[in-house]
Amino acid sequence: MIKVAVNGYGTIGKRVASAILAQPDMTLVGVSKTSPNYEAYQAQKMGINLYVTKESLKEFEEAGIKVKGVLEDMIKEADVVVDATPNGVGAQYKQVYSSMGKRALFQGGEKANVADVSFSALCNYDEAVDKRYVRVVSCNTTGLLRTLCTLNRVSKIAKVRGTIVRRAADPKEVKKGPINSLVPDPASIPSHHAKDVNTVLKDLDIVTMAVVAPTTLMHVHLLDVTVSSPVTKEDVLSVLSSTPRILLASGKSKVSSTAEIVEVARDMGRPRNDLYELVVFEDSVSVRGNEVFLMYAVHQESIVVPENVDAIRAVSGFADGRKSIEMTNASMGIGKGYLV
Amino acid sequence: MIKVAVNGYGTIGKRVASAILAQPDMTLVGVSKTSPNYEAYQAQKMGINLYVTKESLKEFEEAGIKVKGVLEDMIKEADVVVDATPNGVGAQYKQVYSSMGKRALFQGGEKANVADVSFSALCNYDEAVDKRYVRVVSCNTTGLLRTLCTLNRVSKIAKVRGTIVRRAADPKEVKKGPINSLVPDPASIPSHHAKDVNTVLKDLDIVTMAVVAPTTLMHVHLLDVTVSSPVTKEDVLSVLSSTPRILLASGKSKVSSTAEIVEVARDMGRPRNDLYELVVFEDSVSVRGNEVFLMYAVHQESIVVPENVDAIRAVSGFADGRKSIEMTNASMGIGKGYLV
Structure with a gap:
């Protein structure tokens, strides 16, 4: 099982977290959140482990949201971190992932040089296999x-x-x-x-x-x-x-x-x-x-959500891109052919 | 002076009417309107002669809007009719303009074959000179x-x-x-x-x-x-x-x-x-x-408003396109260079 942490629980992060929960070969360590908004309440309701920065601990406590620990605790538990922080913030976190020896995915809002390779599953899955840092394009x-x-x-x-x-x-x-x-x-x-x-x-x-x-x-x-x-x-x-x-x-x-x-x-x-x-x-x-x-x-x-799922497998050394895409599609009900 | 009638007083018609009032070589016979809405009141306020179809006379009377006559009276007075009726309606009116021996412009909502030539002043002014029917493209x-x-x-x-x-x-x-x-x-x-x-x-x-x-x-x-x-x-x-x-x-x-x-x-x-x-x-x-x-x-x-003005000159036999464009631009304050 690949242990995945999701740093950032906004538009992309919450969807990637849901997708990871649906994968047979992955577990979700938890997600991190900076502000105790409706998305944080929703994550709590769903039983997802919430991690926050040290500075936010008090704010979450006051909002009545139970947190599992601080961001570093989450990263420590993970094999792969999916960075879903706002544009440009991911690059700042790279140092943290790197110092803790973790593989990480970044989103398309980061500059290409944040990662070893920019990724699109149907184009270049193979290039991302075993890389430490992969950027899923926008x-x-x-x-x-x-x-x-x-x-x-x-x-x-x-x-x-x-x-x-x-x-x-x-x-x-x-x-x-x-x-x-x-x-x-x-x-x-x-x-x-x-x-x-x-x-x-x-x-x-x-x-x-x-x-x-x-x-x-x-x-x-x-x-x-x-x-x-x-x-x-x-x-x-x-x-x-x-x-x-x-x-x-x-x-x-x-x-x-x-x-x-x-x-x-x-x-x-x-x-x-x-x-x-x-x-x-x-x-x-x-x-x-x-x-x-x-x-x-x-x-x-x-x-980009299924792309993130495939990229998690790639950086974890799963070499068969075709098989990964199939697993992702099956788990998320992703289709082909006609919309209706 | 070229006597111009405008059939239809909506988005395009009212603007063409205003532009004609600004031309040194044109007079506005009047405009026609099918419904006594705010645009009809506004035309009346501006002192523009309003013509209506026979069927609408009563409706305008009830609305307290004074009409100068029926559509045919307006067309009779004109050298050129600018058709600014809704898409497709212009083609139906062509028979009326033709039977009364009038030159006419149509708008881009009509099919190209409604007219002898489709018109864009900077492209083909010359082709429209002396034509009976010209279509100003959309x-x-x-x-x-x-x-x-x-x-x-x-x-x-x-x-x-x-x-x-x-x-x-x-x-x-x-x-x-x-x-x-x-x-x-x-x-x-x-x-x-x-x-x-x-x-x-x-x-x-x-x-x-x-x-x-x-x-x-x-x-x-x-x-x-x-x-x-x-x-x-x-x-x-x-x-x-x-x-x-x-x-x-x-x-x-x-x-x-x-x-x-x-x-x-x-x-x-x-x-x-x-x-x-x-x-x-x-x-x-x-x-x-x-x-x-x-x-x-x-x-x-x-x-399309300055294009209509130029096309009026062209069908009236004014052969110098460059001069027409200059006259139109000067009268309407149309510029070149930078917006600001």
Whole structure:
């Protein structure tokens, strides 16, 4: 059993903790939390061991939340620490993980050089095997890499040009905007997503542009992928529909927006209406000579969760990436084929 | 003096009417309205002649709005009718304009075959001279054509790939959505915008993809334009900054979103905070080999208004497009260079 600690219990941390509880080969040592908010109460209700920093002990005590110990106690018990602290904070914790001799995963908000390798399960599981520090790329980069490494199986990709329409905030984030504006973010081109894809697919010719829109549900990517030899629409749909962690939203099913995709996830009984899968709008898949066009939606809160689970196995020396992906998918009910 | 009647007094019609009142060579015969709403009251207050259909006479009378006559009376008085009725309704009115021997403009919501030529002032003014029926392309297509015909002066365009992030509704439209969703619209690729650009630039290799976002202010386009010979960023900025009807939003000025662009329009005292100009995010302009990338914002309510004014002159036989554009710009305070 791989003993896993989750440092940070926010959007990503709480989902990774739930996923670890569902794995047959992992145990959850506990999670750490800095503030005694509703998520901390919820963790306590679920019987998850809560660890806090020394400085927060009193605050949690006053809030009536029972803590198991301090952060260092949790890390000591773990084989692997999943760092799910806010952007940039992970790099500061690296010293702690390192001094305690622990393997650690970082999230995509950290710079690539925080880790030995940036990770996307379908692209480069093998590279992460037995590494000490692995960075699971961000939600948008995970979406891009999952798509590109899948399309690459149809025909080698020569060039990618893409637009990312970013969700403005997660559903729980009440202090972020915009409410009624489109915000190029960044205004400069390329956006950092292209560079981040290059941390995994090092020589790929990719340019991305990004704009933030006032929505909380999902990101949408619109891609123009030039491949090295002509392909058909059927070739593309065939590989997309047979690859786990990718779902197709058919026009026939009248799922034509991110809101309807999330409604399906709710109807499916998905925890927190999470969609670990990329959802491709089937009608958008088109081919023009060597160019493949497609649009898909990325659930920013959950798409990286199965990636974290696989990365835990990789750093723990589990060498069979295909098998890890299968185990993760089976335990979390992650599908392939059609959304409905 | 060119006598102009405006059929339809909604988002576009009321703006075209205001623009006509500002032209030294045009008079406004009047406008027609189907329902006695706040826009009709406002027109009455401004002293604009209101015409209605026979069926609406009673309704307007009951609302206390004085009408000058019926629709046919207005058309009879005019040299040119600007049709600003809802999408698809213009085609039904064509028979009326034709039977009364009038020249007419249609808007971009009509099919291209409603008119002899589709129109964008910077691209093909000459083609519209003396034509009986001209279609002013939609706001998004106007934005695309204005950009492309300007970039074409730097280096001949070989290929265009673009994403259009569409505003969901105009500020006054309270029954439209989405409120919190991204909607591929259409989900199929290419979107109709590419086809519409081809009504003016007939042989251009262009593919567009479109997604609707929950915002009311402006559209945003993200373009990847392949040109036939290498250019520099300075070449591109030079032509963009010296072309009227295009403004640059500089990073220095901290205008980094559509909301801030509209705020500048309000501060400038623009009527209805209209921005007849395309607004290019200066920091987005970048060049990579033969590819030019850029992002710009399109004010959907007003960008076509100066185009309508020029098209009125063209169908009236005014042959000098450059001069018409200058007259329109001067009368409406339309600028070039930097937004601030």
